[in-house]
Amino acid sequence: MRYCSDLLHNLGLFAINNSMGNPVRKIPHRTRGVRGYFFSLKNNRRVDYESLNEQSLMKVLETDPYILSYCEQPLKIEFKWGGRPYSYTPDILSTNVSSQSTLYEVKPEEVLKKDDGRLAVKFDAAKEYCLERGWTFKIVTEAVRKSPEYQRADLLWPHLMNPNIDENHAETIFRRVSDAGVLRLADLVEKDGWADPSYCALLHLIGKGWLVESSSGIFEPSTHIRVFTDHG
Template sequence: MMFDPHAQRSRKVVRRTTHRVVGRFPSLKSSRVVHWESQLERDMIRLLEFDPAVLSYREQPGPLTYFESGKRRKYTPDFIAQMTSGVTVFEVKPYEQSITSPLKERLAAFREYYSAQGIDFLVMTEREIRKEPRLSNITKLLRYQREIVNPASKQVVINLIDSGVQTLAGLFEHLKEHGVPFSQVYALIAQGILGVDINQPIDNDDTSVCLRRAS
């Protein structure tokens, strides 16, 4: 399967109803608006947008056809992503649905289908997507994704880390002396220039920070 982040969705997005919330996410990583059809899909998009292993992604790639009870059916996965390791297809489902027949068997068959093409197929439930504090950290950091980082401020942060400042609290204290707003640090993390352990609370004084790349 060839990956094109700008390809058209294979079906129309469902409409918003009293029982279903839908929306759109303006992805910088994919340079397009990505649609979501549930809040769980919205949270999955946040993970894809932040994950440095994801180069680009889009919703609802080309469908596959399968047969069930003698009837021809069509399946459209939720997301496809170009990863640093190859292409991965993601299906987003509530956990209880994912372990219930016949969906469980269908998902296993879809995994075999994609595997034969050299494509990973992952089922993502709230157990994987909504791990805390990871999701809250990512949600917070993505608010700073579009903030313009002043080159001089960026260099100050890099110099501090190179000189041995290794925590967010340490950066905060030094940046006040340089008149650099701390939002610039969050922007550098959101833009993949600084790294933190996203699985630990990022507001702790001892949160470690490192330089991921100098570009």
């Protein structure tokens, strides 16, 4: 989509791919649990996850236009437990368009409830690490899959990752929105459905963060669509 690329460059909207580097710990795939990977368009590389909750969080970060980049297994933090030194690797580090970073630890609620104190010490070390750098620390559980952010990401995901998106439809939609400033979804597509190439192309552009909807995750005929420019 040459027109899209040129306009995005002019607006300063191209994300800095893989600006956070690579993981410091590799995730083993021959172990129990839900593990896998996908190619991240936002990071321009493969990203690995080792739980369904991590995958869900990554979907949210991948489709959030305010997230510039993210990295799994990003760094190691030292802590002491029982008088002995240990280190652990938090799950994900993200940076948004305002250069604010968030460090995520993903754990099932059941594991948190059974903590013997070691997790609390680890999390305290992570909080201190983040405080020293002006970052935010968040603990994410399976509740992420019930969040509005995940519902939005789950809707956009098939279109974002669809390799057969019609580039002509996508370029036409992007040009129309950028020329008009704001358009209703009904002005861009005649119907909503998997088989409609314009609808698929529109959600692909929203998933990539090139376009954004007025009401997050709500795609109705009256929903307003504009070029995403909130990078200040």
